[in-house]
Amino acid sequence: xxxxxxxxxxxxxxxxxxxxxxxxxxxxxxxxxxxxxxxxxxxxxxxxxxxxxxxxxxxxxxxxxxxxxxxxxxxxxxxxxxxxxxxxxxxxxxxxxxxxxxxxxxxxxxxxxxxxxxxxxxxxxxxxxxxxxxxxxxxxxxxxxxxxxxxxxxxxxxxxxxxxxxxxxxxxxxxxxxxxxxxxxxxxxxxxxxxxxxxxxxxxxxxxxxxxxxxxxxxxxxxxxxxxxxxxxxxxxxxxxxxxxxxxx
Amino acid sequence: xxxxxxxxxxxxxxxxxxxxxxxxxxxxxxxxxxxxxxxxxxxxxxxxxxxxxxxxxxxxxxxxxxxxxxxxxxxxxxxxxxxxxxxxxxxxxxxxxxxxxxxxxxxxxxxxxxxxxxxxxxxxxxxxxxxxxxxxxxxxxxxxxxxxxxxxxxxxxxxxxxxxxxxxxxxxxxxxxxxxx
Amino acid sequence: xxxxxxxxxxxxxxxxxxxxxxxxxxxxxxxxxxxxxxxxxxxxxxxxxxxxxxxxxxxxxxxxxxxxxxxxxxxxxxxxxxxxxxxxxxxxxxxxxxxxxxxxxxxxxxxxxxxxxxxxxxxxxxxxxxxxxxxxxxxxxxxxxxxxxxxxxxxxxxxxxxxxxxxxxxxxxxxxxxxxxxxxxxxxxxxxxxxxxxxxxxxxxxxxxxxxxxxxxxxxxxxxxxxxxxxxxxxxxxxxxxxxxxxxxxxxxxxxxxxxxxxxxxxxxxxxxxxxxxxxxxxxxxxxxxxxxxxxxxxxxxxxxxxxxxxxxxxxxxxxxxxxxxxxxxxxxxxxxxxxxxxxxxxxxxxxxxx
Numbered sequence: 001x002x003x004x005x006x007x008x009x010x011x012x013x014x015x016x017x018x019x020x021x022x023x024x025x026x027x028x029x030x031x032x033x034x035x036x037x038x039x040x041x042x043x044x045x046x047x048x049x050x051x052x053x054x055x056x057x058x059x060x061x062x063x064x065x066x067x068x069x070x071x072x073x074x075x076x077x078x079x080x081x082x083x084x085x086x087x088x089x090x091x092x093x094x095x096x097x098x099x100x101x102x103x104x105x106x107x108x109x110x111x112x113x114x115x116x117x118x119x120x121x122x123x124x125x126x127x128x129x130x131x132x133x134x135x136x137x138x139x140x141x142x143x144x145x146x147x148x149x150x151x152x153x154x155x156x157x158x159x160x161x162x163x164x165x166x167x168x169x170x171x172x173x174x175x176x177x178x179x180x181x182x183x184x185x186x187x188x189x190x191x192x193x194x195x196x197x198x199x200x201x202x203x204x205x206x207x208x209x210x211x212x213x214x215x216x217x218x219x220x221x222x223x224x225x226x227x228x229x230x231x232x233x234x235x236x237x238x239x240x241x242x243x244x245x246x247x248x249x
Numbered sequence: 250x251x252x253x254x255x256x257x258x259x260x261x262x263x264x265x266x267x268x269x270x271x272x273x274x275x276x277x278x279x280x281x282x283x284x285x286x287x288x289x290x291x292x293x294x295x296x297x298x299x300x301x302x303x304x305x306x307x308x309x310x311x312x313x314x315x316x317x318x319x320x321x322x323x324x325x326x327x328x329x330x331x332x333x334x335x336x337x338x339x340x341x342x343x344x345x346x347x348x349x350x351x352x353x354x355x356x357x358x359x360x361x362x363x364x365x366x367x368x369x370x371x372x373x374x375x376x377x378x379x380x381x382x383x384x385x386x387x388x389x390x391x392x393x394x395x396x397x398x399x400x401x402x403x404x405x406x407x408x409x410x411x412x413x414x415x416x417x418x419x420x421x422x423x424x425x426x427x428x429x430x
Numbered sequence: 431x432x433x434x435x436x437x438x439x440x441x442x443x444x445x446x447x448x449x450x451x452x453x454x455x456x457x458x459x460x461x462x463x464x465x466x467x468x469x470x471x472x473x474x475x476x477x478x479x480x481x482x483x484x485x486x487x488x489x490x491x492x493x494x495x496x497x498x499x500x501x502x503x504x505x506x507x508x509x510x511x512x513x514x515x516x517x518x519x520x521x522x523x524x525x526x527x528x529x530x531x532x533x534x535x536x537x538x539x540x541x542x543x544x545x546x547x548x549x550x551x552x553x554x555x556x557x558x559x560x561x562x563x564x565x566x567x568x569x570x571x572x573x574x575x576x577x578x579x580x581x582x583x584x585x586x587x588x589x590x591x592x593x594x595x596x597x598x599x600x601x602x603x604x605x606x607x608x609x610x611x612x613x614x615x616x617x618x619x620x621x622x623x624x625x626x627x628x629x630x631x632x633x634x635x636x637x638x639x640x641x642x643x644x645x646x647x648x649x650x651x652x653x654x655x656x657x658x659x660x661x662x663x664x665x666x667x668x669x670x671x672x673x674x675x676x677x678x679x680x681x682x683x684x685x686x687x688x689x690x691x692x693x694x695x696x697x698x699x700x701x702x703x704x705x706x707x708x709x710x711x712x713x714x715x716x717x718x719x720x721x722x723x724x725x726x727x728x729x730x731x732x733x734x735x736x737x738x739x740x741x742x743x744x745x746x747x748x749x750x751x752x753x754x755x756x757x758x759x760x761x762x763x764x765x766x767x768x769x770x771x772x773x774x775x776x777x778x779x780x781x782x783x784x785x
Contacts, residue, residue, distance in 0.1 A: 013635075044628045046499070058637045064626035066498050067639040069521050072491035075483065079495020079503070080626075082479045083453055087628045105491070108484035269606065273435050276608040284435070284606035309692030311605055314767050 022222025071102025113170030172204030258322025382422025445580025490518030500625030520559030524640025537763025545763025677706030
């Protein structure tokens with residue numbers, strides 16, 4: 001007797017991801033979809049995709065989806081959630097989308113305590129547009145717009161989103177995870193699930209920052225990229241739960 | 250009948266609400282009415298004015314650029330709008346607040362010590378209705394009864410105790426206008 | 431039913447509620463603020479949502495979310511705020527989402543001022559944001575007409591799955607006039623099987639999207655939009671005709687400028703000048719049919735706007751050289767006076783008959 005022990009989540013379509021080899025977006029998509037499945041919520045979920053590498057996420061999530069303009073996913077999600085308070089609503093945004101052009105939207109959605117969940121993928125670079133500096137690019141990190149490395153005097157400092165948003169009273173749950181190895185992938189899934197449960201319980205805004213790799217724009221092999229993430233990003237962007245309501249502890 | 254009334258003064262003098270009261274009275278008499286507040290750079294500044302049009306016919310332009318009656322509560326308002334009044338029109342001055350005289354001789358100018366009369370009535374807040382009473386007497390655009398009826402509608406019930414003093418103010422203004430004109 | 435005295439801005443709010451709108455997202459700006467003030471009180475009374483957004487950019491994207499979820503939704507602003515919303519409006523059109531957007535115009539360009547103006551005609555009727563599109567644009571002239579047009583605005587938006595702009599100026603927003611609100615009716619809203627509101631048993635997911643990465647597909651979207659626009663242009667032109675009997679000079683003006691022109695026409699008629707007025711109620715689709723027709727019989731047309739001349743270009747296109755099209759306007763928050771318009775009419779009619 002054969003037993004199926006691993007399958008594609010129902011909340012993902014059959015479409016093949018367009019992401020580059022070694023990109024961790026695919027893992028993160030899968031984690032979100034598995035959580036939606038486990039919550040039995042696919043029929044009741046509305047997702048919002050960003051402008052960035054995940055712009056086509058609506059082709060991959062098998063739930064009702066919106067494509068939002070650059071940075072505005074939290075405003076779009078606000079409109080959806082206010083109109084349909086009993087739906088599970090999430091945004092899926094990259095670092096340029098959320099932490100650069102969309103800072104006003106994410107800060108105020110969090111401050112209002114909008115009851116949706118944001119998956120924030122931080123890979124320290126603009127992917128889709130060609131490897132430019134992101135608000136989360138590390139000091140010294142080379143990108144196509146910081147060819148000699150990010151310089152604090154010229155470019156300022158990277159933005160620590162999880163820390164920043166956790167200062168807001170409306171943000172109920174804020175955590176940072178990574179997906180650079182299987183242990184952390186499993187941890188990330190638990191945190192993402194909690195971020196959706198916070199929404200279901202109506203506790204307020206929930207955000208999970210996921211440290212992610214971009215082998216293509218970092219100019220590395222996928223395994224080197226994961227190592228670079230671990231060695232360089234995690235020391236600057238410490239993992240952990242920054243804010244957690246008692247109800248889900 | 251087409252009357253275009255411009256009420257001009259400072260913010261806090263009840264200029265806008267007096268205009269609204271007049272417009273409301275016109276409305277309950279089934280006349281065509283329009284009310285426009287001072288609108289432009291001085292919207293949040295010191296001066297306040299509003300235009301009220303009351304007509305038997307549909308109102309085309311609601312702008313009161315050539316008033317048939319000007320009511321002034323401050324000297325700057327008189328200086329600014331005196332020239333705009335149509336020949337043969339009226340200028341009603343609250344002479345408790347404005348000492349100046351109207352320079353034109355082709356309009357009817359009435360000086361009404363509205364604040365003094367309001368104090369005699371025992372309520373300084375009803376000064377504007379003394380002037381409104383005079384306007385009604387001179388133009389007949391609405392009746393005092395309609396204004397009193399409007400007060401019942403626009404004032405919250407806890408302020409209905411103000412209505413008798415307002416009615417008295419309207420009547421005192423009307424009597425004064427009859428005497429002066 | 432008795433009349434009540436209402437500000438234009440408040441009438442927009444009440445009209446929207448009576449049209450079944452239950453969601454409003456906006457950001458404060460003069461001279462439309464009485465509208466959000468009104469809805470902040472009124473929306474909770476009818477179980478609706480009023481939300482003050484952090485910016486106009488956010489407000490229009492909240493509209494995108496609620497519209498995509500299948501709801502009747504509205505935002506409002508004044509000129510500079512509309513400039514900020516343009517990207518979002520383009521996305522709304524691309525995703526074919528119905529909504530109503532209010533612009534109570536003020537003097538510009540730049541920060542300009544808070545006085546009434548009509549300088550956003552081009553922005554409203556010619557697209558405004560990026561890409562190839564149109565907004566249905568309605569221009570009421572009175573508080574009563576606001577009430578009447580709000581229901582129409584939401585119906586047109588749903589019918590054509592396109593945003594509708596309600597375009598007024600500061601005077602219209604600030605002015606009080608009596609209105610007959612009529613009975614509150616049950617609003618029958620269109621089914622929105624395309625809404626992304628959770629699959630709820632559907633086998634395919636609904637996607638609210640304006641991304642067509644393949645140019646062939648994006649061209650098809652544009653062709654679909656323009657087939658819709660051709661139908662709207664054919665069916666939805668609305669205008670008012672005023673004193674056109676035997677008119678030799680016909681004014682063309684909308685909103686507050688039209689009210690002023692009506693007074694000027696009356697005064698001209700009193701002087702024996704055969705003047706009339708066409709007042710476009712839909713600015714897009716522009717009522718070109720009636721302009722083309724009237725151009726055949728008049729000596730000239732005179733467009734009057736609270737701008738340096740924007741609608742006059744559409745009047746000229748519609749008149750197509752059949753008669754001269756003149757212009758008179760004040761801008762930057764200045765309002766044409768009746769006497770000025772009358773003087774222009776007299777100047778243009780002094781020369782006698784059409785050559």
